[in-house]
Amino acid sequence: xxxxxxxxxxxxxxxxxxxxxxxxxxxxxxxxxxxxxxxxxxxxxxxxxxxxxxxxxxxxxxxxxxxxxxxxxxxxxxxxxxxxxxxxxxxxxxxxxxxxxxxxxxxxxxxxxxxxxxxxxxxxxxxxxxxxxxxxxxxxxxxxxxxxxxxxxxxxxxxxxxxxxxxxxxxxxxxxxxxxxxxxxxxxxxxxxxxxxxxxxxxxxxxxxxxxxxxxxxxxxxxxxxxxxxxxxxxxxxxxxxxxxxxxxxxxxxxxxxxxxxxxxxxxxxxxxxxxxxxxxxxxxxxxxxxxxxxxxxxxxxxxxxxxxxxxxxxxxxxxxxxxxxxxxxxxxxxxxxxxxxxxxxxxxxxxxxxxxxxxxxxxxxxxxxxxxxxxxxxxxxxxxxxxxxxxxxxxxxxxxxxxxxxxxxxxxxxxxxxxxxxxxxxxxxxxxxxxxxxxxxx
Amino acid sequence: xxxxxxxxxxxxxxxxxxxxxxxxxxxxxxxxxxxxxxxxxxxxxxxxxxxxxxxxxxxxxxxxxxxxxxxxxxxxxxxxxxxxxxxxxxxxxxxxxxxxxxxxxxxxxxxxxxxxxxxxxxxxxxxxxxxxxxxxxxxxxxxxxxxxxxxxxxxxxxxxxxxxxxxxxxxxxxxxxxxxxxxxxxxxxxxxxxxxxxxxxxxxxxxxxxxxxxxxxxxxxxxxxxxxxxxxxxxxxxxxxxxxxxxxxxxxxxxxxxxxxxxxxxxxxxxxxxxxxxxxxxxxxxxxxxxxxxxxxxxxxxxxxxxxxxxxxxxxxxxxxxxxxxxxxxxxxxxxxxxxxxxxxxxxxxxxxxxxxxxxxxxxxxxxxxxxxxxxxxxxxxxxxxxxxxxxxxxxxxxxxxxxxxxxxxxxxxxxxxxxxxxxxxxxxxxxxxxxxxxxxxx
Numbered sequence: 092x093x094x095x096x097x098x099x100x101x102x103x104x105x106x107x108x109x110x111x112x113x114x115x116x117x118x119x120x121x122x123x124x125x126x127x128x129x130x131x132x133x134x135x136x137x138x139x140x141x142x143x144x145x146x147x148x149x150x151x152x153x154x155x156x157x158x159x160x161x162x163x164x165x166x167x168x169x170x171x172x173x174x175x176x177x178x179x180x181x182x183x184x185x186x187x188x189x190x191x192x193x194x195x196x197x198x199x200x201x202x203x204x205x206x207x208x209x210x211x212x213x214x215x216x217x218x219x220x221x222x223x224x225x226x227x228x229x230x231x232x233x234x235x236x237x238x239x240x241x242x243x244x245x246x247x248x249x250x251x252x253x254x255x256x257x258x259x260x261x262x263x264x265x266x267x268x269x270x271x272x273x274x275x276x277x278x279x280x281x282x283x284x285x286x287x288x289x290x291x292x293x294x295x296x297x298x299x300x301x302x303x304x305x306x307x308x309x310x311x312x313x314x315x316x317x318x319x320x321x322x323x324x325x326x327x328x329x330x331x332x333x334x335x336x337x338x339x340x341x342x343x344x345x346x347x348x349x350x351x352x353x354x355x356x357x358x359x360x361x362x363x364x365x366x367x368x369x370x371x372x373x374x375x376x377x378x379x380x381x382x383x384x385x386x387x388x389x390x391x392x393x394x395x396x397x398x399x400x401x402x403x404x405x406x407x408x409x410x411x412x413x414x415x416x417x418x419x420x421x422x423x424x425x426x427x428x429x430x431x432x433x434x435x436x437x438x439x440x441x442x443x444x445x446x447x448x449x450x451x452x453x454x455x456x457x458x459x460x461x462x463x464x465x466x467x468x469x470x471x472x473x474x475x476x477x478x479x480x481x482x483x484x485x486x487x488x489x490x491x492x493x494x495x496x497x498x499x500x501x502x503x504x505x506x507x508x509x510x511x512x513x514x515x516x517x518x519x520x521x522x523x524x525x526x527x528x529x530x531x532x533x534x
Numbered sequence: 535x536x537x538x539x540x541x542x543x544x545x546x547x548x549x550x551x552x553x554x555x556x557x558x559x560x561x562x563x564x565x566x567x568x569x570x571x572x573x574x575x576x577x578x579x580x581x582x583x584x585x586x587x588x589x590x591x592x593x594x595x596x597x598x599x600x601x602x603x604x605x606x607x608x609x610x611x612x613x614x615x616x617x618x619x620x621x622x623x624x625x626x627x628x629x630x631x632x633x634x635x636x637x638x639x640x641x642x643x644x645x646x647x648x649x650x651x652x653x654x655x656x657x658x659x660x661x662x663x664x665x666x667x668x669x670x671x672x673x674x675x676x677x678x679x680x681x682x683x684x685x686x687x688x689x690x691x692x693x694x695x696x697x698x699x700x701x702x703x704x705x706x707x708x709x710x711x712x713x714x715x716x717x718x719x720x721x722x723x724x725x726x727x728x729x730x731x732x733x734x735x736x737x738x739x740x741x742x743x744x745x746x747x748x749x750x751x752x753x754x755x756x757x758x759x760x761x762x763x764x765x766x767x768x769x770x771x772x773x774x775x776x777x778x779x780x781x782x783x784x785x786x787x788x789x790x791x792x793x794x795x796x797x798x799x800x801x802x803x804x805x806x807x808x809x810x811x812x813x814x815x816x817x818x819x820x821x822x823x824x825x826x827x828x829x830x831x832x833x834x835x836x837x838x839x840x841x842x843x844x845x846x847x848x849x850x851x852x853x854x855x856x857x858x859x860x861x862x863x864x865x866x867x868x869x870x871x872x873x874x875x876x877x878x879x880x881x882x883x884x885x886x887x888x889x890x891x892x893x894x895x896x897x898x899x900x901x902x903x904x905x906x907x908x909x910x911x912x913x914x915x916x917x918x919x920x921x922x923x924x925x926x927x928x929x930x931x932x933x934x935x936x937x938x939x940x941x942x943x944x945x946x947x948x949x950x951x952x953x954x955x956x957x958x959x960x961x962x963x964x965x966x967x968x969x970x971x972x973x974x975x976x977x
Contacts, residue, residue: 113684113830119795120686123751222681228831230681237680238665238673241556241851243563308566352562370816370837387556387848388671391838394813395831405830408684422863 094127096415097165099191100134101157101182102172106196106223107134108145109404110170121408125415129168129408133160135182145400161186168414170407171195180204187211187219192423194410196223196403202297202313205304216424218417220410225298226251226379228402229395230409235305235383243386244306246346248365248528251298253377253397254282254289255321255341259362260375263338266326281377291320292341292360299343299358302381307347307356309437317442319361328452328525331494335478337364337450338372342528348440355438357445364450364527443503448477448527451497451505453512454490454520461517465493472508474500490519496527537570539858540608542634543577544600544625545615549639549666550577551588552847553613564851568858572611572851576603578625588843604629611857613850614638623647630654630662635866637853639666639846645740645756648747659867661860663853668741669694669822671845672838673852678748678826686829687749689789691808691971694741696820696840697725697732698764698784702805703818706781709769724820734763735784735803742786742801745824750790750799752880760885762804771895771968774937778921780807780893781815785971791883798881800888806971807893886946891920891970894940894948896955897933897963904960908936915951917943933962939970 100107114121114129122128134148135157154160161169161182169186171193173179179200184207186193193212195201201208201224212219222232226249235244250256254276261272273290276282288294296316303311321341332339339362346357365372370392374380379397384390396402417423455461462481469476478496497505509522543550557564557572565571577591578600597603604612604625612629614636616622622643627650629636636655638644644651644667655662665675669692678687693699697719704715716733719725731737739759746754764784775782782805789800808815813835817823822840827833839845860866898904905924912919921939940948952965 109830117684117686117829121684124683229834230677233676233681234673237856238676238852239848240567240855241560241564242848243560370813373811373813373816385848386560387552387844389839389842389845391672391836393834393836395834399832401830402832405682405685405828409681412683413680420863420865420868422865425863 093122094419095130096127096167096411096418097132097163098129098411099160099163099166099169100131100172101160101169101179102174103134103136103144103146103148104172105145105400106403106407107170107172109400110172110407111146111148113401113404113408117408121412125412127415127419129411129415132165133163135160157182158185161191162189166191167418168192168194168411170411171197171200172407173197174199176200176203183208184211187215187217190215190217192218192414192418194220194407194414196221196407198224198294198297198301202300205301206310212424218414218423220414221301222410223403223406225301226381226393226395227253227397227399228405229379229381229393229397230406231381231393232305234393235302239383239385239388242388243351244347244383245386246384247302247306247344247381248371249299249302249343249379249381250340250371250374251343251379251381251397252289252292252295252341253379254286255292255295256374256379257281257377258290259321259324259339259341262324262326263329263333266329268326269322269324290322292318295341295343295360299345299360302343303345303356303358306345307437309356309435311356311358311439315439317359317361321362323523323525324362325523327492328450328523331450331452331480332364335496336367337527338367339363339525340365340371340374344528353435353437355440357440359442359445361526364525364529366529443501443506445502446499447502448499448529449495449497449505450525450527451495451509452523453493453495453518455493456517456519457491458517461491462493464515464517465495465512468511469495469497469508472504472511474504474508536565537862538573539570539610539854539861540575540606541572541854542603542606542609542612543574543615544603544612544622545617546577546579546587546589546591546596547615548588548843549846549850550613550615552843553615553850554589554591556844556847556851564855568855570858570862572854572858575608576606578603600625601628604634605632609634610861611635611637611854613854614640615850616640617642619643619646626651627654630658630660633658633660635661635857635861637663637850637857639664639850641667641737641740641744645743648744649753655867661857661866663857664744665853666846666849668744669824669836669838670696670840670842671848672822672824672836672840673849674745674824674836675748677836678745682826682828682831685831686794687790687826688829689827690745690749690787690824691814692742692745692786692824693783693814693817693822694786694824694840695732695735695738695784696822697729698735698738699817699822700724700820701733702764702767702782702784705767705769706772706776709772711769712765712767733765735761738784738786738803742788742803745786746788746799746801749788750880752799752878754799754801754882758882760802760804764805766966766968767805768966770935771893771966774893774895774923775807778939779810780970781810782806782968783808783814783817787971796878796880798883800883802885802888804969806969808971886944886949888945889942890945891942891972892938892940892948893968893970894938894952895966896936896938896961898936899960899962900934901960904934905936907958907960908938908955911954912938912940912951915947915954917947917951
């Protein structure tokens with residue numbers, strides 16, 4: 092006897108196609124592990140008659156009626172792989188209302204409407220799993236929720252957007268400008284036609300909100316997370332970083348301050364200089380990684396493919412297997428502490444209160460006394476300098492660069508100093524600021 | 535109302551003490567996540583009257599009667615933290631027979647008696663969890679069993695013995711000989727008074743057997759795993775490795791060959807040269823890491839503390855939390871496919887059939903024609919050379935070193951060639967062989 096679990100896929104793009112392919116390719120292993128097989132019984136797509144698909148499927152499974160697909164009696168699990176927050180939200184809530192368990196890879200939806208979704212799931216008594224929403228195929232959600240269940244996370248540093256990491260890696264390798272690398276990445280399929288959400292840090296902020304919820308038992312307003320895109324990095328910054336043994340990586344950072352259960356939460360998304368000796372510095376190309384500092388375990392790192400057809404599908408199908416086990420154990424949808432929920436509201440630490448080290452690049456006129464004026468203003472704002480370099484004489488139309496690495500300073504002090512410096516007559520362009528994350532001990 | 539789960543600890547050494555400490559330190563977070571609290575109700579120790587303990591405990595909890603401790607009606611979970619395979623095996627089987635769920639960190643016991651233990655647990659309807667048995671606090675068991683449940687592991691490369699990794703890391707840093715570093719490591723507490731099991735690869739082989747069982751659904755005879763200790767590495771090997779951009783790491787390696795479900799399994803434990811650009815090359819000190827190559831996810835890596843009081847205790851208590859959830863969901867002990875079991879016997883690939891690259895170091899007399907004779911013999915055995923260096927003239931009593939890096943070759947061919955070479959009159963000492971693991975694409 093082989094039991095069967097009925098599945099509806101919403102969306103048949105890259106991830107949906109990957110789920111179909113993986114269910115076929117690994118059918119025997121999945122059946123052996125679950126003691127059951129999955130049967131895809133409905134696939135909701137925008138255009139039923141589209142000629143070309145990522146995978147071949149029985150066209151009789153296709154429907155454009157999402158509501159009908161999620162309500163069918165022979166469906167146990169709905170995989171929401173549409174993306175976005177409009178139709179996906181409607182479809183997920185409809186599936187939950189119809190008593191279906193849900194698997195999703197939708198970070199935007201969970202980051203912006205997680206409380207609504209998990210609340211509805213709890214009332215309906217269904218499971219919502221979302222391993223694929225953060226770091227694609229790397230099982231960081233399970234690691235944090237179950238592997239570190241007895242631990243207390245103190246801080247997170249993650250590379251969670253593959254497109255940004257690919258572009259910065261290529262910029263570091265070739266020293267070509269951001270716009271050129273982006274164009275190549277789009278041609279190669281490593282970046283979307285509209286890459287805004289990736290390169291602006293918006294996608295990473297969604298993932299960070301999910302991680303914060305899981306690690307610090309609180310909700311966080313995505314719109315309030317200080318977020319900078321990777322387009323602030325220029326090839327010359329990579330030159331200086333390299334000279335001082337740093338690498339520039341697109342990071343998400345979160346840290347609990349004060350009381351472990353109630354203190355404020357620091358969360359930010361930006362490219363950062365990190366020591367070249369740190370394991371995260373070796374996470375190249377489109378790969379993702381999460382570096383966790385926790386009370387009992389200390390530092391740990393989880394690395395792998397953060398996107399892609401099969402890696403993402405792997406997480407989705409592993410979630411389906413877990414729901415299948417829950418169904419057979421008759422515990423699917425049971426309220427469990429594994430479900431993320433805001434235990435209590437916690438304050439968000441304002442960016443101005445951040446204490447960290449800074450890389451500052453000033454473009455100035457090549458005339459005597461400039462360096463002294465910059466240093467005087469920084470000093471007046473309590474910013475002490477670890478390293479400074481003024482590079483030669485101006486060539487052509489380029490300003491002369493004064494580049495500074497500070498000791499730990501308060502962000503509000505740094506901002507005040509930069510505002511003052513930017514008004515000087517000797518300054519040719521606004522100062523460039525990139526934070527340094529070197530406070531974590533390297534591997 | 536706070537529900538309570540009764541716990542018996544067998545052993546109050548480093549790990550047992552860590553469990554007591556973690557249950558206290560993280561009591562609030564654990565209670566919030568589980569909806570219950572753990573109460574340690576018995577601690578079995580060898581000497582009840584021992585004056586000095588790792589942690590302070592209520593002495594009324596102590597007993598030297600293991601059997602009585604595991605049979606108490608108020609105990610739900612037994613944590614076996616004794617180590618070894620005699621008393622620990624007896625105690626674990628007694629606990630299982632008494633209907634208690636078991637958490638263990640005992641890799642030797644599971645590697646050598648896993649079938650017996652899991653068989654008994656299945657018949658008795660109890661859970662056996664063992665996250666701490668491999669890579670200490672890094673949740674690799676959960677990752678492989680649940681995170682990659684839908685995937686198919688193709689190969690594993692792991693650094694799973696912290697002592698060996700610490701010694702090789704220090705040898706690489708200082709170029710001091712093995713014996714000196716070992717003595718320092720013992721003084722610092724990084725190596726046991728009797729370090730044999732660690733440096734011989736025996737401990738790593740136990741962990742590899744557990745990983746093979748989990749990933750390839752088969753049992754493997756630990757005694758049959760080809761195992762070499764790190765004491766074959768000399769400082770001069772680190773010099774050559776460094777020159778050619780390799781690092782020497784204490785690896786466990788496993789790979790499935792042929793049919794994914796039934797083909798033979800390659801498993802081996804030895805120090806290996808690996809490319810310095812590979813993430814595993816940056817896993818230094820006493821840290822552990824597992825690098826997994828799987829069909830859907832591709833390469834992934836899991837890194838952190840493989841030993842130590844709190845990291846190991848963290849895994850033990852996370853397992854206790856999972857059993858607690860199972861108890862409350864009334865699924866504890868239910869037969870589930872998550873339990874490792876030999877799906878079928880699979881052949882072990884003989885080491886002679888291995889195809890890999892080799893680092894070979896020959897100590898020869900400094901006379902004309904030696905290099906030609908070595909190359910001729912290697913060539914006659916179908917071994918082709920990627921790099922060769924003969925280093926200057928002999929100094930003092932040292933032989934002249936001829937060091938060779940081969941292309942992929944068959945181990946039986948290499949062994950035959952070395953046997954022939956070792957009999958030459960110009961050879962002053964037996965050839966040194968270290969395998970190279972560079973076939974995995976670097977990060």
